[in-house]
Amino acid sequence: MSQVFRVERTKNFTVMSNHHFKNKKLSLKAKGLLSLMLSLPDDWNYNMKGLASLSRDGIDSVRSAIKExxxxxxxxxxxxxxxxxxxxxxxxxxxxxxxxxGNE
Structure with missing residues:
Protein backbone atom coordinates (compact mmCIF):
# COMPACT_ATOMS: atom_id res chain seq x y z
CA MET A 1 0.00 0.00 0.00
CA SER A 2 1.40 3.42 -0.90
CA GLN A 3 1.30 6.53 1.23
CA VAL A 4 -0.03 9.85 0.01
CA PHE A 5 1.20 13.13 1.44
CA ARG A 6 -0.74 16.29 0.74
CA VAL A 7 0.69 19.75 1.29
CA GLU A 8 -1.63 22.54 2.28
CA ARG A 9 -0.29 25.81 0.90
CA THR A 10 -0.67 29.11 2.69
CA LYS A 11 0.08 32.69 1.72
CA ASN A 12 3.45 32.62 3.50
CA PHE A 13 5.58 30.47 1.20
CA THR A 14 8.84 30.64 -0.74
CA VAL A 15 9.43 29.92 -4.42
CA MET A 16 12.89 28.57 -5.22
CA SER A 17 14.70 26.38 -7.69
CA ASN A 18 14.56 22.61 -7.22
CA HIS A 19 18.22 22.30 -8.20
CA HIS A 20 19.61 21.82 -4.69
CA PHE A 21 16.82 19.42 -3.72
CA LYS A 22 17.79 17.09 -6.56
CA ASN A 23 21.53 17.35 -6.00
CA LYS A 24 22.49 13.97 -4.49
CA LYS A 25 25.92 15.31 -3.48
CA LEU A 26 24.35 17.59 -0.83
CA SER A 27 23.41 16.36 2.63
CA LEU A 28 19.91 16.93 3.93
CA LYS A 29 21.37 19.43 6.40
CA ALA A 30 22.90 21.50 3.58
CA LYS A 31 19.69 21.32 1.54
CA GLY A 32 17.68 22.49 4.53
CA LEU A 33 20.02 25.35 5.38
CA LEU A 34 20.12 26.54 1.77
CA SER A 35 16.31 26.41 1.61
CA LEU A 36 16.13 28.44 4.82
CA MET A 37 18.64 30.99 3.52
CA LEU A 38 16.73 31.34 0.24
CA SER A 39 13.53 31.98 2.20
CA LEU A 40 15.00 34.92 4.14
CA PRO A 41 14.64 38.54 2.97
CA ASP A 42 17.42 40.00 0.82
CA ASP A 43 18.54 42.37 3.55
CA TRP A 44 18.83 39.67 6.22
CA ASN A 45 22.21 39.57 7.97
CA TYR A 46 23.70 36.15 7.27
CA ASN A 47 26.00 35.26 10.13
CA MET A 48 26.56 31.95 11.87
CA LYS A 49 24.90 33.02 15.11
CA GLY A 50 21.86 34.41 13.28
CA LEU A 51 21.43 31.29 11.15
CA ALA A 52 21.87 29.04 14.18
CA SER A 53 19.18 31.00 16.04
CA LEU A 54 16.63 29.94 13.41
CA SER A 55 16.88 26.25 14.32
CA ARG A 56 17.94 24.01 17.14
CA ASP A 57 21.25 23.25 15.41
CA GLY A 58 24.27 24.96 16.84
CA ILE A 59 26.83 27.20 15.21
CA ASP A 60 29.17 24.27 14.44
CA SER A 61 26.40 22.50 12.54
CA VAL A 62 25.58 25.66 10.56
CA ARG A 63 29.28 26.23 9.85
CA SER A 64 29.75 22.72 8.45
CA ALA A 65 26.65 23.08 6.24
CA ILE A 66 27.91 26.45 4.95
CA LYS A 67 31.28 24.85 4.12
CA GLU A 68 29.49 22.08 2.23
CA GLY A 102 32.19 24.92 -6.78
CA ASN A 103 33.15 21.28 -7.14
CA GLU A 104 29.78 20.34 -8.53
Missing part, protein backbone atom coordinates in the same frame (compact mmCIF):
# COMPACT_ATOMS: atom_id res chain seq x y z
CA UNK A 69 27.41 24.63 0.30
CA UNK A 70 30.57 26.62 -0.47
CA UNK A 71 32.29 23.47 -1.69
CA UNK A 72 29.44 22.81 -4.14
CA UNK A 73 29.15 26.44 -5.32
CA UNK A 74 25.84 27.43 -3.70
CA UNK A 75 27.42 29.89 -1.25
CA UNK A 76 30.30 32.27 -1.82
CA UNK A 77 31.90 34.09 1.09
CA UNK A 78 34.04 37.24 0.99
CA UNK A 79 35.70 39.11 3.83
CA UNK A 80 35.15 42.83 3.42
CA UNK A 81 38.37 44.80 3.65
CA UNK A 82 38.24 48.42 4.79
CA UNK A 83 40.32 51.30 3.42
CA UNK A 84 42.80 50.97 6.29
CA UNK A 85 43.46 47.33 5.35
CA UNK A 86 41.56 45.82 8.28
CA UNK A 87 39.07 43.05 7.67
CA UNK A 88 35.45 43.62 8.61
CA UNK A 89 32.22 41.78 8.04
CA UNK A 90 31.76 38.72 5.87
CA UNK A 91 29.62 39.04 2.74
CA UNK A 92 27.69 35.97 1.58
CA UNK A 93 26.41 35.36 -1.93
CA UNK A 94 23.72 32.67 -1.87
CA UNK A 95 22.74 31.03 -5.14
CA UNK A 96 19.82 28.84 -6.14
CA UNK A 97 22.00 27.22 -8.81
CA UNK A 98 25.71 26.77 -8.05
CA UNK A 99 28.41 28.85 -9.66
CA UNK A 100 31.07 27.23 -11.78
CA UNK A 101 33.52 27.77 -8.89
Missing amino acids: LEHHGYVERHRIRYCDGCYGDTEYIVREVPSGK
